[in-house]
Amino acid sequence: MSAIEALYIFDEQNDPLLEHIYAGRPPPGSTVLPLYLAHPSPRPSLIYFSQTNPPTLLYSIVQDNLLFLSPSSTDTEPLQVLEFLHRVADVLEDFLGSPLLASRIESSYDTVAQLLSEMVDGGIIASTEPNALRDVVEAPSFMRNLLGGVGLPSSTPSLTPSATPFSLTSRPSPRLGPTPINTSSPVPWRRANVRHTSNEMYVDIVETLQIIIAPSGRPLSAISNGTIAFTAKVSGVPDLLLQLGCPGGVSSTISLPVFHPSVRLNRWKERPGELSFVPPDGRFVLAGYEVDLLGPAALDSFSSSTKSNAAPKLNIPATASIRTSLGPTGAEFEVRITLNPRFSGKSSSPLSSVTGPSFPRAGGLGRGLGGSGFGGTQGTTAAPVIEEMTVDIPLPATVKNVRDLRISRGPGDAVYSPGDRNIEWRINSREIGILMSTDRGAGTGATATLRGTVVGQEEEDAIDGGGPVSLTNDPYDYNDDQSLLSYQALSEISSKRDDTGIGNDKRIKQNKVLMPSCATVSFKVKGWLASGIKVEGLNVDQKRSKGLGSGITPYKGVKYLCVSRKGVESRC
Structure with missing residues (x-):
């Protein structure tokens, strides 16, 4: 049975970009697109349409606002089709550039058609x-498109003799550029005859955090997802060995690992932490993994018989805590950020930055070492630094406004627009450094506080005066004295009610539903990983490698980056 029957690509306005039929007679894109859009959002990646003839399974992904659809009328493996759609998007990005735009596909239809034909053969x-x-x-x-536009042949290798451009003369048309050599690589994922003037290898490990903290400060869940990106610019066919290590051992720390097809799985099973592979040329994702930061004994610590001091603790860069129902009417809230003094960007020892004789280490992503990533020389494994922190405070839908939003202690800029359901508190890297310096070596961590007062619909109407607003044609009908008297009378009545305590309990109960329920912290840290995983070695097997040349030692570099995109959530 055919696995892939057709591929349809649509742009941001759901206009068709291309339709490629591989096998059978699948329903056209003009038929499946309305059925897909008629499905309520959020739309799943697999939708069954029984009203088509024959009934059809529609697989879909969205990449860079482009919609990829693949219909199937037979029983196929869902993950296989979905993985194929992701591979198509990745291949188009590799050939046409990232991000994948509709204009790039339209200007390179010949290349896209060749790619789709090579990726699938008869379904x-x-x-x-x-x-x-x-x-x-x-x-x-650019030169190839220019030559093709004026009718001259390009250097594109002809797959069949019929692909030669039609000519009125019997003389064969001249070819520009070198004649392609039809030699295939012995390794399916690597190009043949790879040559580089400078042999370089880079390892970029990126981890994302997903942490939930209870109102008591106890972590409920802490998951770190890591990606190992590898860049190989090495001549020939190198055979590499990447060694990973962590304090608790790789086998007990890493769970759910996934690998590139080049990784030898038997070597990983025998010696966890060792990745033996022949890399593709260029940048690719070598492996991915998941780490439970709380450890296997986290569930036992949540039992009532366990002491509170035995609860698992996390050494994360920043946490937030919320206090609600403050003030005489319970309409105020407070969000406090606590920064970990370890992430001040200052090394505790002048020799702690030396990581070994094999290769140096640095912080963020980028090419080269010594702080060539996200700007600045800070952010190493010895001195990690926090950058661009953002605290998001979601509000209930019943909140109509936030008054007296102020940062009582600490730097940053808090933004709230009426009608939004979110308060955004931003602190840049310079302000974080100033805030860290206020700790003065105490080791307790710097703190910053944000306070605000929420306003509901009823209070908003009372402040506005209540009732409908009447308009008049007389521009002099406004009476300042009468308006001032009414405002003062309303203020006196409100103050008398607050002094006597009548109605305060009711207002506190009403304002409880207006309080925020959580706060999320976003940041990125160069030179630190939450899991503690580090690269202990990256070696080239000279005996198994081919075409590298004797005596050539590739340049090696490693960078670490931890990112939290609203990943640290503190509940109240």
């Missing part, structure tokens, strides 16, 4: 590796 998935596709499909370029 069967054939080759989806970008390195292997570059041996048979040439990436589009």
Whole structure:
């Protein structure tokens, strides 16, 4: 049975970009698109349409606001089709550039058609590796498009004799550029005859945090998802060995690992933490993993018989705590940020930055070492630093306004617009450094506080005067004395009610539903990973490698980055 029957791509306005039929007679894109859009949002990746003839399963993904659809009338493996759609998007980005735009696809239809034909043969998935596709499909370029526009042949390798452009003369048309050599690589995911003047290898490990903290300060859940991105610019066919390590051991720390097809799984099973592989040429994702930061004994610590001091603790860069129902009427709230003094960007020892003789280490992503990533020389494994922190405070839908929003202690800029359901408190890297310096070596961590007063619909109407607003044609009908008297009378009545305590309990209960329920912290830290995983070695097996040359030692670099996109959530 055919796995892939057709591929449809639509732009941001759901206009068709291309339709590629592989096998059978699937329903056209003009038929499946209205059925897909008629499904209520959020739309799943797999939708069954029984009203089509024959009944159809529609697979879909969205990449860079482009919609990829693949109908199937037979029983196929869902993950296989979805993975194929993701591979198509990745291959198009590799050839056409990122982000993937509709204009780039429209200007390179010939390249896209060749890629789609090479990736699937008669409905069967054939080759989806970008390195292997570059041996048979040439990436589009400005000169190639220019020559094709004026009718001159380009350097695109002809797959069949019929692909030669039609000519009125019997003389064969001249070819520009070198004649392609039809040599295939022995490794399916690597291009043949790879040559680089400077041999370099880079390892970028990026982790994302997802942490939930209870009102008592006890962590309920703490998951870190990591991605190992590898960049290989090495000549020939190198055979590499990447060694990972962490304090508790790789086998007991990493769970749910996923690997690139180049990784030898038997080596990982025998020696967890060792990745033996022949890399593709360029940048690719080598592996992914998940780490439970609370450990396997986290569930036992939540039992009532366990002491509170035995609860798991997290050494994360920043946390937030919320206090609600403050003030005489319970309409005020307070959000406090606590920064970990370890992430001040200052090394505790002048020799702690030396990590070993094999290769140096640095902080964020980027090419090269020594702080060439996200700007600045700070952010190393010895001295990690927090950058661009943002605290988001979601509000209930019944909140109509927030008054007296102020930062009583600490730097930053808090923004709230009427009608929004979110307060955003931003603190840049410079302000974080100033706030860290206020700790003065106490080791308790710097803090910053944000306070505000929520206003509901009833109070908003009372402040506005209540009732409908009448308009008049007389521009002099406004009486300042009468308006001032009414405002003063309303204030006196409100103050008398507050002094006597009548109605305060009722207002406190009403304002409880207006309080925020949580606060999320976003940040990024260069030179630190929440899981504690580090690269202990990156070596080239000279015996198993081919074409590298004797005596050549590639340049090596490692960078770490931890990112929290609203990942640290503190509840109240």
